[in-house]
Amino acid sequence: MPTDASAPATARSLQVPGARLYYEVRGEGPLIVLVGAPMDAAAFAPLAELLAVDHTVLTTDPRGINRSRLDDPEEDSTPQLRADDLSRLIAQVGAGPATVLGSSGGAVSALALVQDHPEQVHTVVAHEPPVIELLEDREQLRxxxxxxxxxxxxxxxxxxxxxxxxxxxxxxxxxxIEEMFGGERDPRQVADERRWFAHEMRLSTYWQPDVSALRAAATRVVVGVGDDSAGELCDRTSRALARSLGAEPTSFPGGHTGFVETPDAFADRLRSVVGDG
Structure with missing residues (x-):
């Protein structure tokens, strides 16, 4: 694997229905999209820099988060809207079809992208999607x-x-918990957090994948789980999704945010998984 991790990011924006999306592009080569929800582009920057030595890497702030501003701040963020945003960004960058790594709510966005725009993505790594509708205790979780x-x-x-x-x-x-969420906090962080609770969390976790569409798509779907996530809710949902697709989950270093905790090891594993395809 190349070791030069100094690829600079070019910041851009794209007007889409109802929003102006902030996104960053690094490097040259096959396109990899790194996406969260509500995590923004900054969370993926270390991983993006590692991958950009031989890939074009696209990261973005999801609509309504940080620098991606909405025409209507009270608009809900659905997986379908976020998938359409990703479709437009991939087309704008013009280096697709893409590999897409989506984590948490971003994994839900990536799965919706496969369902709605399968021609734009050849491989999706859905890392710990919180798809609780696949679990037997979904009513309790709701x-x-x-x-x-x-x-x-x-x-x-x-x-x-x-x-x-x-x-x-x-x-x-x-x-x-008190240190992280009590007392004085960054206003932007608070605004993004409130948006997630009020307009995004339920729509992401209550979204039910169309398993038949995912299985029928030409896109390769890999379900990722963190090595340190055993027993957590997103470990359970990921394993349920993998079973529904007739596949085994694929392990990645760290926990739910392993790409933040150990980006070097995560990049190595992602390269291996994508290369296996």
């Missing part, structure tokens, strides 16, 4: 999601995050 969203919108931010981590199966010490 109830829990409604409760934690209501808690947040009522103004109890740390209470909402406690409920979120408990439902996600992620151990988070109380002092760390």
């Amino acid at each position: 109830t829990g999601t409604e409760e934690l969203v209501a808690t947040y919108l009522a103004g109890d931010v740390t209470g909402a995050w406690r409920k979120f981590f408990a439902q996600a199966g992620i151990t988070m010490p109380e002092p760390l």
Whole structure:
């Protein structure tokens, strides 16, 4: 694998229906798209730099997050809208068909992209998509999601995050929750967080993949799970998705945000997985 990780990013924007999308392009070569929801382009920058030594790498702020501004700030963010945004960005960059790594809600966006625009993507790595509708306890999880969203919108931010981590199966010490989500915080972070709770979380987690369409598509679909995610909610949803597709999940270094925690190891694994295809 090349080791020069100094590829500079070119920042651009694209007007799409209802929004102006912020995106960054690095490097040259086959196109790889790195996308989250609600995670923005900055979260993927270290991984993008590693991949850009021999790829064109596209990262973006999802609509309504950070630098991707909406015409209507109260518009909901659906997987279908985000998939259409990705389709337009891939066409704009013009280096497709693409490999798409989507993580968490971004994995839901990537799966929707396969369903709606399969010709634009030859491989999707859906890393820990929170598709709770595939689980037997989905009704309980829906109830829990409604409760934690209501808690947040009522103004109890740390209470909402406690409920979120408990439902996600992620151990988070109380002092760390207070440190991360209590007291004075960056206004942009708070705005993005509120948008996620109010306009995105439910629509992403309640989205049900069209398994027949995913299996019928020419696109290769890889379901990724973190080595450190065993027993967590997104580990369960990912394994359920892989079973529905008649496949085995593919392990990646780290946990739910392994691409942030260990970008070098994650890049090596992603290269191996994409190369296997």
